[in-house]
Amino acid sequence: MTDSKRTSPPKFLVSEPHRFLKGFLAHGGKPVAMPGALPESLKATILEMDPEAGSAVVAFEPDERFLQGGGLIQGGIVTTMLDYVMAMAAFTRVGEGRSFSTVSLTTHFLRPTLPGRHIARAKLDRMGARMIFASGEFLKEGATAPNATATCVMAISGS
Numbered sequence: 001m002t003d004s005k006r007t008s009p010p011k012f013l014v015s016e017p018h019r020f021l022k023g024f025l026a027h028g029g030k031p032v033a034m035p036g037a038l039p040e041s042l043k044a045t046i047l048e049m050d051p052e053a054g055s056a057v058v059a060f061e062p063d064e065r066f067l068q069g070g071g072l073i074q075g076g077i078v079t080t081m082l083d084y085v086m087a088m089a090a091f092t093r094v095g096e097g098r099s100f101s102t103v104s105l106t107t108h109f110l111r112p113t114l115p116g117r118h119i120a121r122a123k124l125d126r127m128g129a130r131m132i133f134a135s136g137e138f139l140k141e142g143a144t145a146p147n148a149t150a151t152c153v154m155a156i157s158g159s
Contacts, residue, residue, distance in 0.1 A: 016096040017051070020088065024049045034058065034084070041065070042077070044084060047119075049092050054124030056088035059141070061117045073113040078138055082107060082150040085120035086134040090154055093127055098158035100132060105152040113148065117141040130156050 024032055024046055034044035048057040060081045068074040090100055122136035132154040137146040
């Protein structure tokens with residue numbers, strides 16, 4: 001999805017890149033821990049952010065605190081991880097000083113999510129001046145079929 005050698009944002013960005021994208025690019029496109037209390041507890045690591053493709057890949061490794069009674073990752077946590085990766089895809093194109101919030105999020109659970117390391121991938125399907133449409137998938141690392149997929153709509157705010 002991304003050229004790991006990229007060290008500057010693509011020319012099509014009309015504003016200063018968002019701090020999440022700048023932080024990732026500052027590490028030379030190498031994996032970087034996602035900041036924040038919840039991403040830290042989910043052991044979230046940004047693996048890819050590609051502004052040209054409008055995509056992102058994030059690894060998660062939720063621990064036993066996120067298991068439901070049957071020993072599986074709780075569905076709301078899977079949805080949260082998908083929301084995070086779709087947000088990272090949006091941050092590849094939303095400039096500094098602007099933000100967005102998810103206004104609609106639909107998750108389809110395709111199989112149980114077992115503990116362990118998971119990979120979430122997302123891409124922007126459409127982006128206008130006020131709305132972003134994105135989709136994502138959530139897989140156990142090494143798997144070929146997703147455990148869950150999601151789509152979302154985000155409303156852009158800020159100057």
